Amino acid sequence: MIICIGAGPGDIGYLTQRGAELIRDADVVAGFEAVLNVVRSLIPETARVISMGYRDQVEQLDKVAVDHHAGKKCVVVFMGDIHFSGFQYLERVERACGHPVESLPGISSAQILASRAKVCFDETTFITFHRRGDLEPFKRHLVHVLQDQRNAIVIPCPWDAARSFMPWHIAKYLIEQGIPPSQPTEVWENLTRAEAEWHGTLAECAEREVSDMSIMLIRTMAPMASQIEPAP
Incomplete structure (x- = not known):
């Protein structure tokens, strides 16, 4: 499983219950550092955290894709809602995985x-x-x-x-x-x-x-x- 989640505008109180549930159940949680910091308290201690920035996002998403194809439950977190300003990032996730992925909207x-x-x-x-x-x-x-x-x-x-x-x-x-x-x-x-x-x-x-x-x-x-x- 791999799913992209909108983590809301910066306050964890605006993360959906379904998004929180998926993060708590994940084997791998990935995203930009600022977004990971929003959901850090929900990430399991056993989960692998893959942080990235603008310059290394392609390389880091390739690592997420490897874990995904190995059968790990992977979550990629986005700031706000995926379809308001994160659509190009979603395209990069799908390119790394080689197929369309599921997305869960958030509050923008x-x-x-x-x-x-x-x-x-x-x-x-x-x-x-x-x-x-x-x-x-x-x-x-x-x-x-x-x-x-x-x-x-x-x-x-x-x-x-x-x-x-x-x-x-x-x-x-x-x-x-x-x-x-x-x-x-x-x-x-x-x-x-x-x-x-x-x-x-x-x-x-x-x-x-x-x-x-x-x-x-x-x-x-x-x-x-x-x-x-x-x-x-």
Whole structure:
């Protein structure tokens, strides 16, 4: 067995009961060090722990695949939910194993933000820049989302300076593309942990640097009116 598990946004209290059960029963638990630290208290003393980073993830996942093919019960943990910003990592797991693997969804920071900020996903588009490859199609999509008068929840790209696309970069880019500088904007950091929130405009966001553990909400300029029955 091998299964990929979304471990939630950073607080173990947001890990699903099924995810916790699978980790407690695993022979091998693998993932990035920061994610392993979230679930460390659940990992059996007898389990093999395979930690990895961006540079050695392919090599380390090959070790997980060897254990999997040897009949071990293997769990690979992801931060948040696998299908919000971990899909490329899932592809690497499947490439290492040579076949599709099962996945168990988790709670994402986008879901936590929607709850904190009281926005509805029916009226909101989620976009992540936390990915390898060409970001341009996703940048254009974000512009179109805001032009269509939808909220946008955005996970930035925090990698090397040459490629990073953090909230202040995103704000500058959107203003250059004609999005109003006065567009209401929020940046939330370390959700479910040492939380901090900032509220302002795109123009103000363009001048404000934040940590890597951040997520962004750009609110529509024209919120949808309530469609429930009128109040008595």
